[in-house]
Amino acid sequence: MEAGSTKTKRTRVRRLPKRGHYDRETIDAILAEALVGHLAFTGDDGQPYAIPTLQARVGDEVWVHGSSASRTLRAVGQGIPACLTVTLIDGLVMARSIFNHSVNYRAVVVLGTARPLTDPEQKLAALEAFAERIAPGRWADARPPTDQEIKATSIMALPLDEASAKVRTGPPGDEDDDLALDVWAGVVPFETVRGEPVPDPRLRPSIEVPDYLRNPGT
Amino acid sequence: MEAGSTKTKRTRVRRLPKRGHYDRETIDAILAEALVGHLAFTGDDGQPYAIPTLQARVGDEVWVHGSSASRTLRAVGQGIPACLTVTLIDGLVMARSIFNHSVNYRAVVVLGTARPLTDPEQKLAALEAFAERIAPGRWADARPPTDQEIKATSIMALPLDEASAKVRTGPPGDEDDDLALDVWAGVVPFETVRGEPVPDPRLRPSIEVPDYLRNPGT
Numbered sequence: 001m002e003a004g005s006t007k008t009k010r011t012r013v014r015r016l017p018k019r020g021h022y023d024r025e026t027i028d029a030i031l032a033e034a035l036v037g038h039l040a041f042t043g044d045d046g047q048p049y050a051i052p053t054l055q056a057r058v059g060d061e062v063w064v065h066g067s068s069a070s071r072t073l074r075a076v077g078q079g080i081p082a083c084l085t086v087t088l089i090d091g092l093v094m095a096r097s098i099f100n101h102s103v104n105y106r107a108v109v110v111l112g113t114a115r116p117l118t119d120p121e122q123k124l125a126a127l128e129a130f131a132e133r134i135a136p137g138r139w140a141d142a143r144p145p146t147d148q149e150i151k152a153t154s155i156m157a158l159p160l161d162e163a164s165a166k167v168r169t170g171p172p173g174d175e176d177d178d179l180a181l182d183v184w185a186g187v188v189p190f191e192t193v194r195g196e197p198v199p200d201p202r203l204r205p206s207i208e209v210p211d212y213l214r215n216p217g218t
Numbered sequence: 219m220e221a222g223s224t225k226t227k228r229t230r231v232r233r234l235p236k237r238g239h240y241d242r243e244t245i246d247a248i249l250a251e252a253l254v255g256h257l258a259f260t261g262d263d264g265q266p267y268a269i270p271t272l273q274a275r276v277g278d279e280v281w282v283h284g285s286s287a288s289r290t291l292r293a294v295g296q297g298i299p300a301c302l303t304v305t306l307i308d309g310l311v312m313a314r315s316i317f318n319h320s321v322n323y324r325a326v327v328v329l330g331t332a333r334p335l336t337d338p339e340q341k342l343a344a345l346e347a348f349a350e351r352i353a354p355g356r357w358a359d360a361r362p363p364t365d366q367e368i369k370a371t372s373i374m375a376l377p378l379d380e381a382s383a384k385v386r387t388g389p390p391g392d393e394d395d396d397l398a399l400d401v402w403a404g405v406v407p408f409e410t411v412r413g414e415p416v417p418d419p420r421l422r423p424s425i426e427v428p429d430y431l432r433n434p435g436t
Contacts, residue, residue: 010265036307036321040258040268047228050258050268050303052325085268089254092352094415094431098345098360099367101352103254107270127316134310134319135406142316142401149317171418183360184425188353189413197312200389200403207402213312 011164021165037086056129061157084110095172096183110163114156126155137212229382239383255304274347279375302328313390314401332374344373355430
């Protein structure tokens with residue numbers, strides 16, 4: 001592995017290597033923008049699984065929330081190899097030829113062995129990280145976890161030292177011979193937006209939507 | 219496996235089983251709405267990988283496009299076990315307690331052994347399926363693939379007979395004791411929208427954005 005880089009023989013992007021990035025700035029930005037990743041692991045029977053899970057980077061690790069994937073975490077918690085992939089879809093690349101159609105995307109692949117967080121203070125820090133990922137300001141507003149709830153929380157940490165980003169941006173890569181065709185070409189951007197908050201039917205009528213949910217990120 | 223169902227010992231949703239669905243109607247609708255899935259497989263060295271890839275259901279199979287994942291396809295094409303997971307994020311579930319925060323989502327997990335498509339007619343059908351997934355109407359408009367381009371296309375087919383869907387919908391599941399808290403609770407919906415098409419800088423000026431890109435799905 002190169003010093004200061006997350007590039008290893010396993011993370012090196014082999015196909016279209018110009019799309020590969022190994023700097024933490026690129027990797028961290030993608031992890032910060034996506035909420036959910038897919039955690040891959042191999043079961044006892046040799047069957048691979050990919051399970052969606054909330055993720056949050058804390059320092060030089062990605063922390064993965066386990067409430068939706070106890071099977072995942074039981075397996076990964078034994079210290080078996082895992083892969084966390086986090087993908088953002090930015091747009092559809094419409095080429096003049098069917099063959100050159102593509103997708104603009106930013107993806108991070110983290111390889112490594114996950115360790116379970118066992119220290120209650122760290123688990124509390126992880127719950128704070130997840131809450132603040134979902135909506136900055138939420139941690140201070142909602143009821144804090146009890147000791148029992150912290151105990152019931154499973155968090156896995158995956159180190160970031162073997163990671164790669166793969167990024168495609170920009171217009172289609174049509175062949176020169178196709179440029180004269182009478183076909184529109186370009187990119188249709190994709191964006192994920194947050195809609196108007198929908199109150200819980202059991203919400204007490206006097207409680208207003210907090211500002212941090214009305215204007216996320218501001 | 220039950221008749222008419224995709225439920226097996228491996229696909230049965232063990233945690234929160236009320237979220238599990240095994241009917242093809244639920245599974246097919248999720249596959250139809252998502253463009254990209256994550257294909258998991260185990261490398262020769264025992265390292266699992268999850269690779270993002272375009273997916274399209276055709277009949278009783280999911281077809282996975284290989285242009286972005288040749289390493290994936292070389293491995294999976296040998297007939298090793300694979301898992302395709304397709305996830306839609308529908309909203310953030312804001313509970314009164316930190317512990318009960320959640321995500322509304324719809325996910326499909328397909329387990330099986332993938333086979334490569336080798337018949338050029340089938341590969342052509344797959345390219346049509348992918349183009350029409352991206353933008354209905356595109357197939358008839360863009361330049362069709364040449365024999366050489368079809369040869370250069372890798373498509374894998376994964377049968378749908380071992381698949382499950384997992385769905386969370388609705389408001390937060392707060393404890394009764396928390397309902398009196400002065401904390402807003404509900405769901406912040408997520409939606410992926412298509413933005414205004416951005417023309418290729420090399421686009422000839424007379425070519426207008428086609429209607430099927432301006433008004434997707436109509």
